[in-house]
Amino acid sequence: MVDLVVRSRRTVTAGGERPAAVSVAGGRIVAVDGYDADVPAAEDTDLGDLALLPGLVDTHVHVNEPGRTEWEGFATATRAAAAGGVTAIVDMPLNSLPPTVSADALAVKQRAAAGQLHIDVGFWGGAVPGNAADLPALDAAGVFGFKAFLADSGVPEFPPLDPGQLAEALAAVDALFVIHAEDPAHLHAAASSPAYADFLASRPPEAEHAAVATAIEAARAAGARVHILHLSAAGALPLIAAARDDGVRVTAETCPHYLTLDAGEIPAGATEFKCCPPIRDAANRDRLWSALADGLITCIVSDHSPCTPDLKRRDTGDFAAAWGGIASVQLGLPVIWTAARERGHTLADVADWMARRPADLVGLTGKGRIAVGADADLVALDPDATFVVDPGRLHHRNPVTPYAGKTLTGVVRTTWLRGRTVTGEARQGRFLTRS
Numbered sequence: 001m002v003d004l005v006v007r008s009r010r011t012v013t014a015g016g017e018r019p020a021a022v023s024v025a026g027g028r029i030v031a032v033d034g035y036d037a038d039v040p041a042a043e044d045t046d047l048g049d050l051a052l053l054p055g056l057v058d059t060h061v062h063v064n065e066p067g068r069t070e071w072e073g074f075a076t077a078t079r080a081a082a083a084g085g086v087t088a089i090v091d092m093p094l095n096s097l098p099p100t101v102s103a104d105a106l107a108v109k110q111r112a113a114a115g116q117l118h119i120d121v122g123f124w125g126g127a128v129p130g131n132a133a134d135l136p137a138l139d140a141a142g143v144f145g146f147k148a149f150l151a152d153s154g155v156p157e158f159p160p161l162d163p164g165q166l167a168e169a170l171a172a173v174d175a176l177f178v179i180h181a182e183d184p185a186h187l188h189a190a191a192s193s194p195a196y197a198d199f200l201a202s203r204p205p206e207a208e209h210a211a212v213a214t215a216i217e218a219a220r221a222a223g224a225r226v227h228i229l230h231l232s233a234a235g236a237l238p239l240i241a242a243a244r245d246d247g248v249r250v251t252a253e254t255c256p257h258y259l260t261l262d263a264g265e266i267p268a269g270a271t272e273f274k275c276c277p278p279i280r281d282a283a284n285r286d287r288l289w290s291a292l293a294d295g296l297i298t299c300i301v302s303d304h305s306p307c308t309p310d311l312k313r314r315d316t317g318d319f320a321a322a323w324g325g326i327a328s329v330q331l332g333l334p335v336i337w338t339a340a341r342e343r344g345h346t347l348a349d350v351a352d353w354m355a356r357r358p359a360d361l362v363g364l365t366g367k368g369r370i371a372v373g374a375d376a377d378l379v380a381l382d383p384d385a386t387f388v389v390d391p392g393r394l395h396h397r398n399p400v401t402p403y404a405g406k407t408l409t410g411v412v413r414t415t416w417l418r419g420r421t422v423t424g425e426a427r428q429g430r431f432l433t434r435s
């Protein structure tokens with residue numbers, strides 16, 4: 001007898017959708033049989049025509065605890081993630097105090113997170129000027145790699161690397177480096193303004209193009225592996241394609257806001273839309289979708305980066321002064337599914353972009369898939385149900401969102417973490433480390 005069987009006529013596996021019964025024992029998937037398979041189980045759940053997806057893996061989340069827990073904390077972030085069908089996140093090393101730039105700082109963060117996790121959580125380390133000697137110990141402590149900025153991060157305790165310092169970091173440890181790719185030489189101070197176009201002009205596509213080129217050349221010289229975070233400017237895609245063809249180990253991600261929002265439609269003073277790099281125009285958005293379909297962009301992650309409402313400057317509508325970050329860990333699945341289905345993509349495509357490929361990026365090969373031996377992280381999704389985004393129903397600490405009032409398709413009905421439902425105050429998440 002197994003612990004749990006979940007049946008669905010729309011089970012999303014690597015081969016696409018099919019009717020199946022997924023059997024779970026000891027927190028892992030032990031069989032994927034036909035929908036009507038006779039499997040003795042302590043619990044048998046039949047979803048019928050609800051889709052069964054693997055739990056999403058979001059490798060780009062800013063939790064901010066400790067130090068800026070009023071922005072976001074582990075309890076609120078992971079509860080929001082669970083509500084959105086996300087069963088594993090990897091936390092970014094900045095915005096918390098201290099930032100995760102040493103093994104001691106990682107231990108501080110883990111102590112702060114202990115007992116608060118609704119889902120599983122891993123950690124990135126940080127590469128900042130002067131800490132190259134700390135990277136091997138952080139790597140040994142199990143971080144999934146190292147984040148570096150090539151431009152101002154927005155917080156003084158996490159300064160950017162120049163090209164020489166990036167080369168030093170890449171030489172210090174054989175690990176994945178994830179890069180915020182904007183070149184400061186191409187960025188301009190934004191004038192105080194409620195017009196989104198003024199902010200957009202301060203961070204032109206050329207800033208991303210130049211920084212992506214810098215990251216590629218550093219990876220080429222060191223034989224290192226780099227990943228371009230939150231790619232916004234589609235003009236950088238040919239650089240990535242050419243580098244990959246030349247054997248450079250470079251990958252890229254993008255985010256729901258770049259795939260669904262349009263700079264030309266952002267209202268004046270709507271600072272909830274501000275993020276860095278910025279949301280660009282509809283033609284650029286279409287090129288990002290094409291790159292996803294072609295496999296040049298490998299995954300979609302949230303870059304969940306909330307702050308307190310006052311830092312968003314919603315009272316003044318000043319884009320220059322507002323914090324740049326969009327909180328969407330709870331909404332990423334329906335945001336992407338709403339747009340993807342309109343473009344002819346399938347639930348299998350969405351699961352690939354938001355579950356399997358982010359898991360593979362960080363080596364979590366036991367997550368992000370419905371397959372024998374994988375963790376039983378599962379999501380029941382009503383793929384045809386619609387809802388209107390109500391910020392009051394979001395679980396992250398400060399429910400400010402550019403999606404407020406939008407009608408989305410795809411409602412998460414149940415999320416399972418290792419075969420157990422994640423509901424309410426249940427906190428059964430674990431720490432993840434690089435194996």
